[in-house]
């Protein structure tokens with residue numbers, strides 16, 4: 001388990017001033033900038049595409065952690081890589097050949113992430129361990145910010161923490177959805193080392209961001 005890193009999800013930012021928001025979370029101590037890409041098909045919501053990622057790239061040098069909730073996904077990987085993503089995370093449920101998708105991400109020089117929906121077992125990662133730099137445990141069904149943490153995610157985190165440790169590889173274990181101080185502490189104890197937080201980062205407005213991020217990082 002590596003030191004805890006915080007990845008604010010800009011889904012909860014003010015979309016009318018995204019550049020400012022990204023600068024604000026960077027200054028407030030965010031480690032990653034988590035970008036939720038939704039297509040209205042894989043998930044019941046529509047957000048942003050590669051051109052927005054490209055426009056935001058100039059506003060922060062932090063790790064751009066792009067979470068693709070789109071299907072098909074393969075045709076868009078290169079565009080997000082070119083737009084400035086550092087990590088590209090995909091769902092195995094988004095297409096028939098997730099192994100190929102992860103290879104494609106790596107071939108573009110980017111870190112590859114695999115995201116597991118609440119209904120997808122931890123074992124889905126096993127045949128792909130060589131190809132992933134990050135495993136994302138969804139603790140809500142993807143599509144919207146502000147949902148309630150699903151406690152079953154904790155067991156999945158524990159299983160994956162053991163799997164990653166046994167592999168001897170350096171793989172981020174990320175959790176996404178319903179993270180607040182209380183669930184952050186539970187997720188860290190279960191083995192998570194990257195916390196995605198939308199609502200819990202952006203609540204209270206820009207003056208509160210630094211305190212919000214510090215509180216999550218220090219959650220016990």
Ligand code: DX5
Nearest residue numbers: 142143145146177178198199
């Ligand atoms: C959900 C997204 C999350 C979401 C988290 O589909 O993947 O990143 O924005 O939002 P909160 O932290 O508000 O649950």
Ligand code: ZN
Nearest residue numbers: 036067176196
């Ligand atoms: Zn996300």
